[in-house]
Amino acid sequence: MAGFQKSLEEIDQELKKGDNKASLLRKSMESSDTDYAELLHNQSRRDVLSEKIVTKLNEIQVNKVRLGIISGELSDLSVLKVTSSSLLAGNFGSLVFEQEKIERLAKCHTELDLLRVHKETLQATQKALIEQMDLHQKLISIGLGYLSNEPSDTCPLCTTPHSSPDELIGKVKRQNLESELNRENSTKIVESLSRQKELDDEIQEIAKQALKAQAHQLASLRNELNEVKIKIKKAEMEKATFENELKELDDRNSEITQLFMGLSKQDFLIRVEYELSQLSEVKLSLIKQQKILTNKVKITTESLKTKRVELTQLESEMETKCNDHGYVSVLAYLNENSIAVHNIKLHFEVKINELKSIVLQHKTSCEFLVGQCNDLQKEMIANETWVEVSHLKKEKEILDLALANSQATVNAYYDSLSNIISISSEDTLEEVKALIKNNAEEYRFSAQRLEKLVNGFKLLLELMVSFKPYIKHISNQNELEALDCQFKRRNQVDEALEREKVVIVEKLEVLINNFFFEDLINAIYKNIDPHPEFKKVEFKVNFEADKPSLNILVGDGAGGMISPILYFSAAQTNILGLSVFLANALHAKDDKGNSIDVILIDDPIQSMDSINILSTIDLLRSIFLRFGKQLIISTHDENFFGLLQRKIPSEIFGSKFLQLTKFGVVAPVEPILNFLNGNSN
Missing domain, CATH: 3.40.50.300 (P-loop containing nucleotide triphosphate hydrolases)
Incomplete structure (x- = not known):
């Protein structure tokens, strides 16, 4: 019965699967026009996206090359030390600076070198003139030379203060003792020093302009570098968007192709019609098998009812047997002697052997006694000590009594067995053994048959009880499938939100970097x-x-x-x-x-x-x-x-320093370098 039920359930499942498959195939046929049109549209869209991705890759590659070039220029320009010497040597790398100013710088350096040589010549001439003068003239010349090199408003000889260094030099020059040649040479030294200072200032100004040009070019390169990075990030984001859309199109195309088994529309329709016809044939075959199994279930049910009637009869017969006197006697004997049912035969054999042993002992004793009696009789006759017959009769009576007791024991055993099986005292020991063995086998077979019937009945009851959980299981299975569908939709929504979150975070990072x-x-x-x-x-x-x-x-x-x-x-x-x-x-x-x-x-x-x-x-x-x-x-x-x-310092950078002397009152502060120079003078 359980096998039939299982077969019916399998057929129902096959029918359900066939119906589901047929429904899916019909839906596929109905939506084939739309799906194939979508497939063609996706293919064209995929080609467009592929071209866009290639375009973005080329754009990213070009910008990366440009980024490397700008980074190299920025690195070279950052480590470049701009000085007048490096500008003259041409070691200014990618620095863009006016060629006219570089040429002017070279001219200034050339003129400055010439002035230094000219100054050395004038100083040598001055030294020679000083050596040729007398003491007074030499002193004036030394004073003029000193004042030319170290301008001061205090006379180095008499320490008399004057209003300015020029006034002091004028007074020294007005001394008639100095020769015209010496005065002219001193004037040339002063002019040379003044020109040398002008050239140094001009060289410093050109160097400052070169530093400003370097700073401006560095700022321009950094701005251009940031713009290229932003372009690369934007292109990579657009490329990632195109790639995600392309992946979605490929997944959808793969889904449609898998649904249509990679066939063309005409082949797919032919394949679906063929499979639908095959499913119809299989369904008819399964319905026919279902009807056959249903008839078999009915027959089996009727047979089960018949078996139940037989089971009832057997239970009644078993109850009758249990109430029978022979069964009760044997059961009482077994309970009294603590004997299991399967040990009855062994117990009887032991008892029979014990009785045989007792009989054999009695026979041996009798024979031994007879021999002793004969020997004793002979001895007693020889010794004339013969015992009376009456005494022997008494001993015989004792032996008869013992024999009668043994026979009574055997008869009692036979009587107890007669309650279970048909046995008489005339039966031999072998016949009794055979009867006990046959009846034991019959009872064992009956017990096994009854046990099978009881187990079958219990199995049917258990199947009837377990049928309800199966129905509940089917209901739970349907609910589980619905929950799985909801869970899948929820996962799809979560994945879409996560992708949007990643895109938003990347855009925010770009915006944050641009803002901060x-x-x-x-x-x-x-x-x-x-x-x-x-x-x-x-x-x-x-x-x-x-x-x-x-x-x-x-x-x-x-x-x-x-x-x-x-x-x-x-x-x-x-x-x-x-x-x-x-x-x-x-x-x-x-x-x-x-x-x-x-x-x-x-x-x-x-x-x-x-x-x-x-x-x-x-x-x-x-x-x-x-x-x-x-x-x-x-x-x-x-x-x-x-x-x-x-x-x-103010002298180099033109900075200004102010001090708040009191509330609302601001006073300028004298630069530290000028203050130190004033003290030293």
Whole structure:
């Protein structure tokens, strides 16, 4: 019965599978026109996307080549040391500088060399003239020579002060003792020194212009480098978008091709019609088998009912047998002697052997006694000690009594067996053994048959009980399939959202880099060098929390990232903030889009040590020279103020230093170099 039920279930499943497949094939036939049209459209779209991807690859390659060229030029130009000597030697690499100024620089150097030679000649002439003069003339000549080399308003001989060095020289020249030749030679030395100073100033001015040109060209190259990087990132993002769309088209084409088994439309329709006809034939065959199995189930059910009736009869017969006197007697004997049913035969054989042994012992005893009696009789006769017959009769009676007891035991055993099987005292021992064996086999077969029937009945009951979980299992299976479909749709939505999130994060990174100028921040930050390990600044967008956030992190270049708020000191945090501020200030523009060339900073060295302060001053000076920005700095630190005067002197950079004497009153501060020179004079 269980086999039939299983076969019916298998047929139902096959029918269901066939119906599902037929439904799928019909749907495929109905949607074949649309799907094949979509396949052709996807192929044309795929070709267009492939061309766009190749175009973007070429664009990225060209921009990368351009990026390498600009980076090389920027690196070469950054390490270039621009001096008047390097300009004359032609060692200015990719620096673009006016050829006229280089030619003018060469002329100045040539003229300066000639002036030095001319000066040496004049000094040699002056020395020769001095040697030829008498003492007074030699003294005047020495004085003029000294004043020519070291201008002063105090007479080196009498220490009399004058209003100016020119007045002192005029008085010395008006001495009639100096010869005309000596005076003329001194005038030439003064003119040579004046011209030499003019040439030195002009050379310094040309060198400053070359430095400004280098700073301007570096800024231009950096801007061009950033533009090329932005173009590369934009092209890579567009290329990734095209590749994702191409992958989606390939997946869809693969899905459609797999659905249509890689066949053309006509072949697919022929294949579907053939498979539908095959499924119809299989369905008819399965329905026929289902009907046959249903009839067999009915027959088996009727047979089962008949078997149940027979089982009832056998149970009744078993109950009757159990109540039979012979069965009860044997069962009582077995229980009394603690004998198992399967040990009955062995028990009977043991008992029979025991009885035989007793009989044999009695016979042996009798024979032995008879022999003894005969010997004793002879001896007694010989000795005349013969025993009376009455005494022998008594002994005989005792032996008869023992024999009767043994016979009673055997008869009792036979009587107990007669309750179970048909046996009489006339039967031999072998006949009794055969009867016991036959009846034991019959009872064993009956017990096995009854046990099979009981097991079959229990199996049917269990199958009837387990049929309900099967129905529930089918229902749960349908619910599980629906949940799987929902889960797959949810996963598809999650994947689409994740892809959009990646694209948004990449765009945000580009926008953040464009807004904060991360490369320039790192360049400024490294120049100040506040930390020995964490030298790279990065802006990271965090979408993992409830609300998205933008974090500033610093890295060690080996993958380690920390938050400066948690680990940096106040000075290190101040340096990081100053780097971010300066990078944005260098790119600041007004409402009309014009660059703002003024940067105002209030006390930028809070909590910094001496090394960081010096690095900050060098950085501010570099910004002034390279970017042409006007820096206005206010501070309350006198040491910082003094360092600014020393490292950015007014004589070289044209800087101005003011001091707030009281509220609302500002006074200029005399440069440190001029002040020192005045004291020395």
